[in-house]
Amino acid sequence: MAAIELDGVTKQFGDVTAVSDLDLTVPEGEVFGFLGPNGAGKSTTINMLLDFVRPTAGEVRVLGLDAKRESVAVRRRTGVLPEGYDVYHRLTGRKHVEFAMRSKEVDGDVDAILERVGIADAADRKAGGYSKGMRQRLTLGMALVGDPDLLVLDEPSSGLDPGGAREMREIVRAEADRGATVFFSSHVLGQVESVCDRVGIMREGELVAEDSIEGLRDAVEGGETLVITVDAASEENLDAVRALDGVTDATTDGGTVTVTCDPDAKTAVIGALEDAGVSVKDFQTEETSLEDLFIAYTEGEVSA
Numbered sequence: 239m240a241a242i243e244l245d246g247v248t249k250q251f252g253d254v255t256a257v258s259d260l261d262l263t264v265p266e267g268e269v270f271g272f273l274g275p276n277g278a279g280k281s282t283t284i285n286m287l288l289d290f291v292r293p294t295a296g297e298v299r300v301l302g303l304d305a306k307r308e309s310v311a312v313r314r315r316t317g318v319l320p321e322g323y324d325v326y327h328r329l330t331g332r333k334h335v336e337f338a339m340r341s342k343e344v345d346g347d348v349d350a351i352l353e354r355v356g357i358a359d360a361a362d363r364k365a366g367g368y369s370k371g372m373r374q375r376l377t378l379g380m381a382l383v384g385d386p387d388l389l390v391l392d393e394p395s396s397g398l399d400p401g402g403a404r405e406m407r408e409i410v411r412a413e414a415d416r417g418a419t420v421f422f423s424s425h426v427l428g429q430v431e432s433v434c435d436r437v438g439i440m441r442e443g444e445l446v447a448e449d450s451i452e453g454l455r456d457a458v459e460g461g462e463t464l465v466i467t468v469d470a471a472s473e474e475n476l477d478a479v480r481a482l483d484g485v486t487d488a489t490t491d492g493g494t495v496t497v498t499c500d501p502d503a504k505t506a507v508i509g510a511l512e513d514a515g516v517s518v519k520d521f522q523t524e525e526t527s528l529e530d531l532f533i534a535y536t537e538g539e540v541s542a
């Protein structure tokens with residue numbers, strides 16, 4: 239069964255189309271990264287999963303339930319870390335987690351949760367005095383209450399230091415290993431790359447890519463960068479390289495030649511350089527980063 243299923247979903251705010259005819263399926267147990275530039279429609283989509291916002295058209299199903307008619311059941315089985323959640327200043331961290339347990343009508347070990355998110359020492363301090371990162375950790379702890387079947391995390395690493403971001407990734411992976419589905423929106427692409435099974439990229443309300451990061455790389459022309467160490471190379475030497483099929487770009491500083499190309503063009507690139515009289519000493523390949531893929535998909539170089 240799919241954990242999340244959107245079918246032809248559109249959301250209009252007056253004249254603004256926040257989400258346009260969106261089809262998206264996330265299978266159970268997957269860690270799905272939901273990406274896109276500011277204003278692309280991510281939060282609106284997340285809010286429709288939780289029935290905080292109602293679609294103008296289309297169907298939203300979460301955990302096999304109708305997001306609109308069965309929203310109470312959806313929320314009971316879902317842990318949410320909303321973007322910019324404001325803690326209750328006068329309540330302690332412990333009280334927050336107890337509150338989350340009462341709302342979901344579940345029992346649990348409050349200390350174990352606070353320990354897991356790294357704020358056990360501050361359990362009995364008022365959350366108003368917590369730092370930004372501590373508040374974020376507390377909100378994540380509240381989301382974990384009751385071992386939810388679905389975790390929806392909107393910018394979860396916001397405010398976290400590098401150690402906190404790593405712990406958050408470990409928690410996400412552990413939750414997926416337990417069988418939970420994690421739907422994860424973030425602008426921190428390194429974070430997404432290291433934790434997500436698949437990603438979806440939104441642009442102006444539409445999903446412009448949906449694949450594993452490997453799959454996105456394959457779909458983007460010039461999915462690899464070849465860095466070749468040579469004795470000496472000139473601009474003219476590169477003409478033969480640039481003329482090859484699958485080569486997007488080639489530059490040189492004299493001692494290094496850098497070529498963006500499809501993975502299967504590598505051998506031809508080395509051959510063309512040698513034919514041009516350039517002596518190749520060494521070469522290595524660098525995969526296109528998720529950041530470059532993101533730019534390619536959201537700034538118009540690639541379309542799905």
Ligand SMILES: Nc1ncnc2c1ncn2[C@@H]1O[C@H](COP(=O)(O)OP(=O)(O)OP(=O)(O)O)[C@@H](O)[C@H]1O
Nearest residue numbers: 251254255256274275276277278279280281282283
């Ligand atoms: N309640 C609202 N009323 C009017 N317009 C809205 C409302 N919520 C969102 N929008 C508009 O819908 C579009 C999508 O916004 P949304 O918040 O979903 O984007 P996002 O991808 O989450 O962006 P960000 O990365 O900045 O959080 C934007 O143009 C936004 O201004």
